[in-house]
Amino acid sequence: MSRPATDEELRIAHQLRPDLSWEDASVNEGGQFHKVVIANPHSVIRMARTVQATADMPRTVKLQQLLADQLDYQIPVATSQILHVDSLASLAMSFIPGSAHEPHFGDPKILGQVVRDLADIPLEPISDHLTAPFSFRGPWTEDRTQQCFDVLPDQLRGAATSLWAQLDELAQVPPGLVHGDLAGHNMHWVDEELVGILDWDLAAAWDPALNTAYLSLWHGLEMADQIAPNPDEARRAKIWLGLMSLERLSDTLSRTDNPKINKLMRKIGPRILNAAQAVRS
Secondary structure, eight states: EEEEEOOHHHHHHHHTTSOOTTTTOOEEEEOOSSEEEEESEEEEEEEEEEHHHHHHHHHHHHHHHHHHTOOSBBOOOBOOOEEEEETTTEEEEOOOOOOOTTTTTOHHHHHHHHHHHHHHHGGGGGGGGOOOOTTOOOOOOHHHHHHHHHHHHHHHHHHHHHHTTHHHHHSSSSOOOOOSSSSSSGGEETEEEEEEEEOTOOOOOTTTHHHHHHHHHHHHGGGGHHSSSSHHHHHHHHOOOOOOHHHHHHHTTTOOOOOOHHHHHHHHHHHHHHHHHHOOO
16 A cells, blocks of 8 residues: 655655655555655665564664675665654665565466575574564464364364464474565565565564465465475475464454454365365375
């Protein structure tokens, strides 16, 4: 979702990069933690929405600077100091051209290379700048699991239970760099070439199969076997896809606007069953 920038947003943009034009600037409102002011091909302005996003900004800025030196894809890096206005932080960052890939298809060779490139990043130099696993929604608790179980139809309860039972085993997988929200608008493409990867706020040392899961969720669930570097990682990615569906159910149950649970169940039910099949295999 995009809209014209307000006078206050333009004032902040001019403070951070007075050398650039901010005429006809628009604001991308799509991010949960930040909004982005866009007006020129040199820098964008990233504005934190919350106090927590403000506190995290120095960490993610440093992480992206370190990753920019290790990945061939463009990574947004700071082009100004952080500015605090009314307890919220804003920062100028390099502009990454391109746009999201059209969903439901893609080149598995390119996507698989992304997975391998992230796996090759050594964790020790960046470990202080990563967030914890499950930092977005929090870990599965007994109450949260029970709430989801209670609304699942009988034919999905056994499958869901088998997925939750995998969490302890998945936690033992040797960690790799996991982006946290790979695909969609966080990957910029130009003519089927991957140009850059954005939004590393949720990057963590976690099961690397999650990168395959995120990519296949956007580009095509049937691609997991082609994207993953080996069959075991493909299997774990499919299990994570089922757990992601249960996460979505949990999020929906926390809403207060009478969401359509039955409609959601028709979408996530097959994914949960497919993931349970991966457990059995």
